[in-house]
Amino acid sequence: MRSLLGILVACALLLAACGSSAGAPAASAAQTRAAETRAVTGGGHPRLLIRKQDVPRLRSWAKASNPMWSKGIVPLARRATLDMDRRRVPNKDAGGYSYEQYPTELYSELFAFLSVVHPSAKSRAGYGRRARKLMMSLVVKALPGAKTDAPFRDPMFSVGDRSRYFGESFGLTVDWAYQYFxxxxxxxxxxxxxxxxxxxxxxxxxxxxxxxxxxxxxxxxxxxxxxxxxxxxxxxxxxxxxxxxxxxxxxxxxxxxxxxxxxxxxxxxxxxxxxxxxxxxxxxxxxxGGLSPEGFEYxxxxxxxxxxxxxxxxxxxxSGDQSPVTKIAGNPYWTNSVPAYLSSLPPVPIPSTPDRPDLGQVWQAASYGDEEQYWALDPITLYGPLGLEAAERGDTATLNATRWIATNVPPGGKAALHDRVGNTDQFFGSILYFLLFDPAAPEATDPRPGLDKRWFAPTLNRTLARTCWCDEGRLFSHKLSFNEIDHQTADGNTFALFRKGEWLTKPRTGYESYLTDFTNSVTIENDKPFHADGEYEREIWKNGDQWILTAGEPTLVARSFGQGFVALTGDATNLYNSKNEEVADVAHASRSVVWLEPDHVITYDRVTSKTAGRFKRYWLQFPTAPSIDGRQARVTTPQGQQVFVSTLLPEDAVLSGSRNPPELGAPAVGEPMKFRLKVEAPGGPQDVRFLNVVQGADGGASADPVLRVTSSAGASYDGAVVGGTAVLFPVAMTGGGTTTVALPDGVRRILVTGLTPGGAYTAQYDGATLTVTDGGAQAADEGGVLVVTP
CATH class of the missing domain: 1.20.1050 (Glutathione S-transferase Yfyf (Class Pi); Chain A, domain 2)
Structure with a gap:
């Protein structure tokens, strides 16, 4: 039993919370005991997220020695109580269906939670009365019936933005504070x-x-x-x-x-x-694959x-439903959600973003989709529940990973952990932090070194691969997704490369930034759309971009995770055409991309139009302006690293650099990509190939020599030699097979792409010429890549 002195000390430390019943009618000791009995043993409450049997344990966590309580929940409760006592809530709640600074239901939810877990019986009763008073003030205002534009009664109130932000409050408040209603x-x-x-x-x-x-x-x-x-x-x-x-x-x-x-x-x-x-x-x-189609922010x-x-x-x-569709365990999405998220993180965070230095450290993830801020937001509303579920089934690895994410990934990282619980307008997130962090548990350890270095999410066709989980590791990403629902962007066949603490190149993130020329992909002039008078339709047409919402289905043709390389081929033709807009002039648009660990990315784009004279352009995004010398570009990053781009095809390519225009979807706050490189095929040839080699390098280093090679017999191949590796691409995407290619001295490895997955071949290389024939003892891998070494 706690001593009287201990109780007094705890109450002094938790002053605001212990006195939170101020302004409410005083309850007798008998009434308080009766309310407590009903709360724990009667009526089957609480039962949503928190069960009756959880209550003693959670109350034991509500103590001064638990910083999640004393530095998080207690300051939050103090501020919420003050807001109510000064009548900011509910009086300043305008009853709208979008953002509100003082949403009544959110305050009610916090007080309801405190009515369950607070260690003081008197304070629990006081908080319960507060929860009931606020919730019923809202209910009474909303009860007369739906009425457009009427506060709390507009039909959008229950289904609009406000319901997304705070809608859990209505069910949880009533359950948690049931005995007070x-x-x-x-x-x-x-x-x-x-x-x-x-x-x-x-x-x-x-x-x-x-x-x-x-x-x-x-x-x-x-x-x-x-x-x-x-x-x-x-x-x-x-x-x-x-x-x-x-x-x-x-x-x-x-x-x-x-x-x-x-x-x-x-x-x-x-x-x-x-x-x-x-x-x-x-x-x-x-x-x-554990990733949402709406992207990394939404x-x-x-x-x-x-x-x-x-x-x-x-x-x-x-009181719930226990059918199979309600189970988290065993569903591959939830199983893969944690490793997919972790695989999207670069090796290290940055100390702060220049646009928001007040945030402290942030993680600039390999993200996609609409984003208003380019840093990983706090994902506690997902990984809090997943962590609670993992704890219930004894999955210590997942529980540890969710706690590590919640500790380290939100802005400010570990240093700001308790501040973001106690100093926030997202009360439900704070509640989840408290529920997730058992004060007796050891500090979460980094789960990433135990994960595979390569991750693939099917349907979204999202590839993430890295050299290591070390601080100086490289991260490569690629995406070829359908593009038909909200918050997706026109980024088919885009790629990115992170090196030694910063992104060298990646798509520019933004909100409603739907233009493909802001990504590392290709734009192709198409027919005039049916809705050419619409703003975004007109801009997509003018820029030759992929379509959003009305595009067809792309196809990831091949994927290889090889020793020291990743090779992908994606057919994005359908993303450029739209039945709804009656545009269909793009006959073919595919890309083969090979990442040669650690620092080279080779892209081979095949682009064909039905009509001659239509422009075709290859784009790359950079943090600083590229300098151009003929068909080579060089970029020096803010941290002094370098990026070299060597254009091998088309032979008459014209390179130009420019600052990214801010219109049509402003870049996300904190977005580092501010410039872009355009590689144009002059004259708009009906059929063209783009072959480019991107290299990351330390400051002061020279670009590795790059050489184009072509086949002399058999199936037509183009290719590039860099860093001792020759990479060969079939001109016709999947038209590979028997071929002969002359190669320069010094080639130590050859990757022949575009072959039949698992197909049998014979490859002979005499130091000068490679000959590949069908049949034999050598096998292409699952993505149709044959690796040949001297």
Whole structure:
């Protein structure tokens, strides 16, 4: 038993929290004890994310010696209490459906959480009354019914941005502070939640989806929901995920006695048999590689909403749904989510970004998709729930990894850990930090050295590869994804290279920065689009970019993870054409790219138009302006490294450099790529090949000699020799096979690409000439690459 002195010391350290019941009616000792008994043993609450059996353990964590509590939750509670006492909340909540500085439901959620875990019984009761007062103030304002533009009543309130940001609050607050809501309160809550439940089926993007989709009364586990691949992919949309989470949590919050005829609770089966049935299929079939189609900024937070729902389904027990689609364990997306995220991180963070030095260290990930800031945001809303689930099943490796991510990856890193819990407007994230970090557990260790150095996410066709997990390691990335849902960008066949602490080249990130000429890819002039009067359609047409939302499906033709190299071939033709826009002049657009570890990237682009005279351009992005000498460009990075670009094809290529224009999707804050290199095929030839060698090097180093080679007999090949390796590409993408190529002295390794995966060949090299014939004892690898060494 704690001594009286110990209690007084703890209360002094936790002054604001211990006195948080100020302004509320005083409760007698008997009332407080009765409320505590109901809270822990009666009514089946809490049950969402936190269970009754968890409460004693969590209260034991709420102590001065736990910095996540004393430096995080306590200061947050103090500030929230002050905001309520000074009536900033709820009075300054305008009831809008987008951003609010003082969202009533978020404060209510924090107080409800404190009503469960605070070590002081008196404070728990005070916080519970605060939670109830705020939530009911909102419920009463929203209850009269939907009315456009009316505060709290607009139909967008339950399905718009505000619901994405804070929508979990409605279910969690009612569950966590259940005993403080009267029977009359719960009746009002149920009436409102039933209306909001109907609205989830009418919110964006369901309004944009044709065919079968979740409905309030349709069949459950309906295969028609899975028939349209576009709709399956769209189920990972950030709004879609938010609707499912909010609907599920609201449906599980009330007890049967407070839900006559089970109308609200019936939505649990709807969530499982429609929303989760579809989403589980999407995760397993379209995105098993653990990466969201919406990118690195939107994706973790969006899929985190689904993870929150799934964990709550488990903790709710009989009040939830225990069908297979509610299980995190065994689903490849969740299994791969942690290593996929870690594989996207460069070897080291940067101390700070010049645009926001106040943030401290940040990680500039190998990211993709729409981004407003170019640094890894705090992913606690995803990895908090995944860590809780890992702890439940005894998966110590995943639990350690999630805690390492939460400690080190958000802006400020480990040094700012407790400050971002206690000094934030994202209260739910702070709650998840507290739940994730057992104060008795050892500090999380870096999980990355135990991971594979290469990662591939199918369907998104996202490749991540590195030389090592060491500080000076190199990171190479490539992407060839479909481009048909929100927050995707026109970046098919783009690549990036990180070297010794900084990105040498990568696509420029931004929000609605959809132009391919801001990526490391190719632009191709196409037909005039049907909607040429539209802003983005006109710009895509003028720039020869890939289409967003209305493009066709690309194909990753070949992938090789070889010893000391990565080789990829992707057909992006369909990304440049659009049936919706009635443009189809691009007959072929493919790229073969080979990363030769550690510092060389060779790209071979095949571009063919149906019409002659249409421009074709190759682009690279850089942090500083390139200097150009003939067909070679050189860049000196801010840290003094160098990048050399040698253009071998087309033979009459014209190179030019320019500052990246800021219009049409401003670059993300902190984006280092500010300049670009254009390689133009003069005259717009109908058919052209681009062959370029990109080399990263230390300051003061010279560019490695680069030589073009071509076949003299058999199948047509082009290639480049650099650093003792010859890389050969079939001119016709997959037209490889029997060929003869003369090579210079000093070649120590030859990579012949474009062959039949696993095919049998005979390769003979006499130091001057390579001859490849079909059949024999040598085999191409799984990506059709034959490695020949003298």
């Amino acid at each position: 009267t029977k009359a309160d719960r009746k009002k809550i149920r009436t409102l939640y039933l209306r909001w439940a109907k609205e989830q089926y009418k919110g964006y993007p369901l309004t944009q989806i044709s065919g079968a989709k979740p409905t309030p009364f349709g069949p459950l586990n309906n295969p028609a929901l899975l028939a349209d691949r576009h709709n399956v992919r769209y189920s990972l949309n950030n709004y879609y995920l938010g609707h499912a989470r909010n609907l599920g949590l609201m449906a599980m919050a009330l007890d049967p006695k407070d839900d006559p005829r089970g109308l609200l609770r019936s939505q649990i089966k709807r969530v499982s048999g429609s929303w989760l049935y579809l989403m589980d299929h999407a995760l397993r079939t379209e995105f098993p 994706g973790p937070d969006a899929t985190g909403r689904l993870a929150q729902l799934l964990v709550a389904m488990r903790t709710a027990g009989p």
